[in-house]
Amino acid sequence: MAYIQAISYYHPKKCLTNEDITNLHPEWSADKISAKTGIYRRYISADNETSVDMAECAANNLFNEYNVDKKQIDCIILCTQSPDYFLPTSACILQHRLGIKEECVAFDYNMGCSGYVYGLGLAKGLIVSGQVKCVLLITSETYSKYIHPEDKSCKTIFGDAASASLITRDKCADGLNAEILESSYLTMGAQYRDLIVENGGSRNPNKGKEEVLLNDDGTYRSSSDYLFMDGKSIFEFSAKIVPYVVEQTLIKNRLHKEDINWYIFHQANMFMLNMARVRSSIPKEKFVIDLEDGGNTVSSTIPITIKRMISHIQKGDMMLLCGFGVGLSVAGLVLKIG
Numbered sequence: 395m396a397y398i399q400a401i402s403y404y405h406p407k408k409c410l411t412n413e414d415i416t417n418l419h420p421e422w423s424a425d426k427i428s429a430k431t432g433i434y435r436r437y438i439s440a441d442n443e444t445s446v447d448m449a450e451c452a453a454n455n456l457f458n459e460y461n462v463d464k465k466q467i468d469c470i471i472l473c474t475q476s477p478d479y480f481l482p483t484s485a486c487i488l489q490h491r492l493g494i495k496e497e498c499v500a501f502d503y504n505m506g507c508s509g510y511v512y513g514l515g516l517a518k519g520l521i522v523s524g525q526v527k528c529v530l531l532i533t534s535e536t537y538s539k540y541i542h543p544e545d546k547s548c549k550t551i552f553g554d555a556a557s558a559s560l561i562t563r564d565k566c567a568d569g570l571n572a573e574i575l576e577s578s579y580l581t582m583g584a585q586y587r588d589l590i591v592e593n594g595g596s597r598n599p600n601k602g603k604e605e606v607l608l609n610d611d612g613t614y615r616s617s618s619d620y621l622f623m624d625g626k627s628i629f630e631f632s633a634k635i636v637p638y639v640v641e642q643t644l645i646k647n648r649l650h651k652e653d654i655n656w657y658i659f660h661q662a663n664m665f666m667l668n669m670a671r672v673r674s675s676i677p678k679e680k681f682v683i684d685l686e687d688g689g690n691t692v693s694s695t696i697p698i699t700i701k702r703m704i705s706h707i708q709k710g711d712m713m714l715l716c717g718f719g720v721g722l723s724v725a726g727l728v729l730k731i732g
Contacts (some may be wrong), residue, residue, distance in 0.1 A: 396518040396529075397562055397732065399569030400700040402447055402716075403557040404455035405437040405688060410553070419546045427550050432602045432664025435688035439536045448556035449534040450491050456530075456558040464492065469499040469526040471516055473509035473533040473693045477502060478538070488532070489545035499526055506589070507660045507719025509533055509693030510557070511577065511727045514715075517561045518574045529561040533693035538707030540591050540621040542606070544614035548621055551653070551663055555691035557698055570704070571732030576646040579641050582722040587659070588627040589720040628719070632666055636676040636718050643714060643726030654728075655711040656703070657681045660718055661695035670716075693717070707731055 412424035412434055428434050439448065449472060456462060470492075472485040485500035494500075499520070505512050510533055517529040534556035541548045565571045578591050593601045598618065607615040616622050618696055636659070642653065659667060661684055671681045684699040689699065707713075710730040718724040 396521040396563060396574045397561050397565055397569065398457060398514070398559055398572040398729065399566050400460040400462070400560045401557060401570075401697050401704075402452055402459050403509035403555060403694060403701055404452040405553075405700045406439045406443060406448065408438040408440060410438050410549075411438050413549075415546065415550055422546060422550070424667060426536055427492070430663070430665060431550055431682065431689070432667070432685040433550065434687040438556060440539045441556040443472045443536070444478045444699060445476045445534040445536050445556070446484050447633065448485055448536070448554065449474070449484070449488055449532045449558070452534065452556035452558040453488070453492050453530060453532060456560060458535070460560070464563050465492055466528045467494050467530050468497065469517070469529040470494060470501075471478050471513055471529060471531050472502045473505055473513050473531075474535060475504050475506055475692070476534075476536045480646055494530070501632065503722065505725055506535075506692050506721065507662065507690075507695070508717035508721065508723045508725040510696045511581075511717040513693075514574050514727055515577045515579075517723070521563045523560070527563045530716060531559040531561055533557045533560065533697065535692040535694065537621065537692055542614060542617055542620040545620065547625065548623060549674075551690045553689040555688060555694040555698065557694040557701075558698055565732060570707075572729040573730040573732055575730055576643070577725060577727040578639055578642040578646050579726075580635060580724045582631065585627065588624040588631070588722060589622070591621050594619070620622070628722075629666060629669070632662070633673055634668055635724050636670045636716060639718070639726045640674045640714065640716055640726045643716070643728060644682045646675070647728045649712065649728065652677065653712055654714045655680065656713045657716075658659045658696055658713060659716045661685050661699060662690055666732050679727070692719075705727050
């Protein structure tokens, strides 16, 4: 078995409010932004602040808040799509910066909004197979650095953040003891272009040469140097696939919808979450929305949401997590609070 024992997170100091966006784009009122997205504030990494910097802060917050003995950690897993370098892996850098012992597994994996659920599945697999005993799972993204300054659509949604979760083989007397149960996954790689930063990798290495495309009214439309999101396509994907993965996750765990106390989905935006809830036939009182302060922080939304609602969780509660987005990918998983 494998258990989540503790979660902490980190937000950068810079805050981008709806009023700030309205000052830059007067055609979008602050009230319109909050009504459409459910977001009031998002946090933006400093120019010299990287995903590794934020990951280190989140991990240290975890160590300090829960008095974690770092000597017990024998695995570091980092979920990021904004690594400090193409190589080496950022998790190796973190092993050194965090003072984790050298007898340690350390690796990155490149996932986005489904990444936390993927990470829990990876951590459980390593623990159950006997390879490790204690995993430090970190999510960290600086998506703001991928967003064009004039891209008001993405600017209103995404924020930067990092989270750190401690996952152990055994229960702890003072831990959350959230047992990681069965998971389900779905991948639709044919739609990979629907959410993409096209330039900068091996396929298209040259950044800074791509023409910025504008709409008929002269406003920003897209650039291959920056994050592109086909909002309509992502919405249709989520509307169709998320309810299916929720159902498959319930089936794999031999549960029914009414057995779940809390449904925690990736916090994409208010409109998409409400659609996913209705399509999945989930009661409002069991569906957690946590968007106002931070917005869509990609792989960190689910752990941040869990952390913020810990005081409402009771022993024996069942939580269904579902992450969905870039890839395109979806992952579902059930936690049982011990």
